[in-house]
Amino acid sequence: EAGVVQSPRYKIIEKKQPVVFWCNPISGHNTLYWYLQNLGQGPELLIRYENEEAVDDSQLPKDRFSAERLKGVDSTLKIQPAELGDSAVYLCASSQGQPNSPLHFGNGTRLTVT
Amino acid sequence: GQQLNQSPQSMFIQEGEDVSMNCTSSSIFNTWLWYKQDPGEGPVLLIALYKAGELTSNGRLTAQFGITRKDSFLNISASIPSDVGIYFCAGYTGANSKLTFGKGITLSVRP
Numbered sequence: 001e002a003g004v005v006q007s008p009r010y011k012i013i014e015k016k017q018p019v020v021f022w023c024n025p026i027s028g029h030n031t032l033y034w035y036l037q038n039l040g041q042g043p044e045l046l047i048r049y050e051n052e053e054a055v056d057d058s059q060l061p062k063d064r065f066s067a068e069r070l071k072g073v074d075s076t077l078k079i080q081p082a083e084l085g086d087s088a089v090y091l092c093a094s095s096q097g098q099p100n101s102p103l104h105f106g107n108g109t110r111l112t113v114t
Numbered sequence: 115g116q117q118l119n120q121s122p123q124s125m126f127i128q129e130g131e132d133v134s135m136n137c138t139s140s141s142i143f144n145t146w147l148w149y150k151q152d153p154g155e156g157p158v159l160l161i162a163l164y165k166a167g168e169l170t171s172n173g174r175l176t177a178q179f180g181i182t183r184k185d186s187f188l189n190i191s192a193s194i195p196s197d198v199g200i201y202f203c204a205g206y207t208g209a210n211s212k213l214t215f216g217k218g219i220t221l222s223v224r225p
Contacts, residue, residue: 093156100206103213
């Protein structure tokens with residue numbers, strides 16, 4: 001089965017510019033996650049979707065971050081405007097949706113804000 | 115909070131040696147997951163544990179769900195160079211809880 005696909009792999013932008021990340025989850029996985037990973041740290045949850053519904057966005061900085069999963073499959077994560085501290089790896093993951101299911105991760109987008 | 119503690123931050127071993135890593139918390143978990151992350155890639159699931167006391171193997175890897183439900187262990191036997199990477203423990207505290215990750219242990223294997 002194809003894994004979680006993310007694009008782009010790398011993105012370099014200047015501060016105050018917008019940036020959008022895209023994720024295609026594993027087919028049949030109705031739960032999708034966006035995680036933030038800083039250097040030397042484990043992934044931290046930004047938002048979780050069950051189909052089209054964002055069921056946990058408590059950790060998403062809503063003043064500058066937004067996410068969509070309009071048809072319950074692909075998802076986008078947008079930062080506008082980006083700040084220097086947003087430089088990190090943004091990981092997308094999906095799972096089958098049963099409680100306590102393992103997550104399957106994409107390879108992430110490494111964002112550098114200059 | 116639901117923090118997972120992994121230490122030391124880095125481990126250095128000789129090829130062929132066994133290595134053990136542990137993950138501890140002050141909270142009770144009902145699922146433990148172990149992931150490996152290579153540079154430039156996302157974490158890859160190694161082993162999942164769902165019951166206290168459970169011992170599960172995946173090739174040269176063996177992991178255990180601690181009896182207290184507050185810890186888990188990962189053992190790698192007969193290490194090889196491709197075992198190099200960052201090993202994360204992660205866990206769920208309940209049916210509707212979010213997956214919490216430790217900070218990871220970076221493993222280096224000397225040939």
